[in-house]
Amino acid sequence: MAVPEKDRQPGSEVADPENEVGELVGRLTAPGELEPAERRRLLGRLARALSTGARKARETGAGRGRWLADVFLNIAPRIPIRDLHTLAEHHHGLTGEELADDLVRTAQKATMTVGAIGGALAAAEFAAPPLLLSAPAQLVAETIVVAAIEVKLLAELHEVYGVRVQGTGTQRAVAFTAAWAKQRGIDPLAPASVSLALGAATKTALRNRLMRTLGRHLTTFGPFLTGAVAGGALNRMATKKLGEAIRADLRVKLPPGGVAGAVGSAPARDQLDA
Incomplete structure (x- = not known):
């Protein structure tokens, strides 16, 4: 489902002119395994779509960090987030800490795979480290997909721990994105944290987090398959670190009377923009 016009963020017409980026990121982060060839094909399409957005950003004078943040804010409501009941079904009935363990392992595998593909593609175009808007589009695509996988992980860990x-779908998407930017869980006792998630400080944190993620991927820009190996390993470690931090945070923020891992009866939410 497309993001409603009233909920679009400023600059999204530059970030995603034909809504293709959101569609591709949604497919790349959907539950289930993708065949390697299909994943490479989708990442290639995403890289081409992002190249178009980058050219438009240069033409309009949009800042590098702002452009990347606009891209992500535009696609955030398209990230498929499962509720607790669906998570248990998809993870063989696991609940509680065991389910959280499995979610983190799955996310690590996904970001490692994306990193390996992105590193290998970039190796084919080895050159001096470039700036953001002239960076190999494959690495920009990798950055967006890795960020989306990690936001998905963060959101689903909130489900597991009952936080x-x-x-609305868009408000929740923005709140989870803001939490990812800060590498923290959301405080359920502070509802204003959701409505104020798009404040100036949060936008700056998101730009900085995305730029750091891209910078990490640029370090894998090397000849032959060195980039693939490094890209996969760095992504895996970063996702593991995020999962550990969010889980520790959510254990503290678990509402009184809440039971981590208790499968709820709420209807499934296959996408945040439901």
Whole structure:
């Protein structure tokens, strides 16, 4: 489902002119395994779509960090987030800490795979480290997909630990994105944290987090398959670190009376923009 016009963020017409980026990121982060060839094909399409956005950003004078943040804010409501009941079904009935363990392992595998593909593609175009808007589009695509996988992980860990985030689909998407930018869980006792998630400080944190993620991927820009190996390993470590930090945070923020891992009866939410 497309993001409603009233909920689009400023600059999204530059970031995603034909909505293709959101569609591709949604497919790349959907539950289930993708065949390697299909994943490479989708990443290639995403890289081409992002190249178009980058050219438009240069033409309009949009800042590098702002452009990347606009891209992500535009596609955030398209990231497929499962509720607790669906998570248990997809993970062989696991609940609680075992389910959280499995979610983190799955996310690590996904970001490692994306990193390996992105590093290998970039190796074919080995050159001096470039700036953001002239960076190999494959690495920009990798950055967006890795960020989306990690936002998905963060959101689904909130489900596992019973930390419910209220609001519309777009509000929840922005709140989870803001939490990812800060590498923290959302406080369920501070509802204003959702409505104020797009404040100036949060936008700056998102730009900085995305730029750091891209910078990490640029370090894998090397000849032959060195980039593939490094890209996969760095992504895996970063996702593991995020999972550990969010889980520790959510254990503290678990609402009184909440039971981590208790499968709820709420209807499934296959996408944040439901």
